[in-house]
Amino acid sequence: MRKIAVVVAVVLAYEIWLDVQASGKVADDVGQVRNERGRYSADVEIKFAPERYHVLELQKHGRIAGTDGNVVHLRGVSPAGTEALARKYWIRRISAPTG
Template sequence: MPPRTSLPRRAAKSPALRKIAVVLALVLAYQLWLVVQAQGKVGPGVGAQRDARGRFAVDVELGFAPERFHILRLQKHGRIAGTDGHVVHLRGVAPAGVDALAREYWIRHIEVPRRGS
């Protein structure tokens, strides 16, 4: 009778399970990268001037002129108040919305709106 191998040892030899483990590791690494790169995107003072509902305005800077896809994604987190080149002005953004926006890899920076915009 051949010696029995343990379940973890047999699983480690399985090509299908190794592929699943690699895909899982890649997804976890991507999520970690999103968290790390989001750290420096939110400028100082964002969320300091909140309205009665706890929401505030932000300017979202992109590295390109926004297209329909980007505007629709930004609308999930606030009201679009206009655009100036690569900057989209959002109003009524919740703190959780800023966190979600910062995790988007195509957003460069989130700032407090300048006066007059």
């Protein structure tokens, strides 16, 4: 029984940590310019060069429009997609596209 309690405590702590660290990742200007479906573009900065796994995960939340180093440009992102992406530990920052 103690082992189960420890596992539950660890999982809860991890989920809380994901929520706390996600709150500071999304820039204030993300989602200000939306299309008719309420979706928008976002630049996702990853802590390292994106690999196939990361690109596939990002594609679940938007269309890949290109990459620049550690930044992946997404189009058609929803607010729920932004929240889900911010919870990924390997994502450093989500911002509105520049230019």
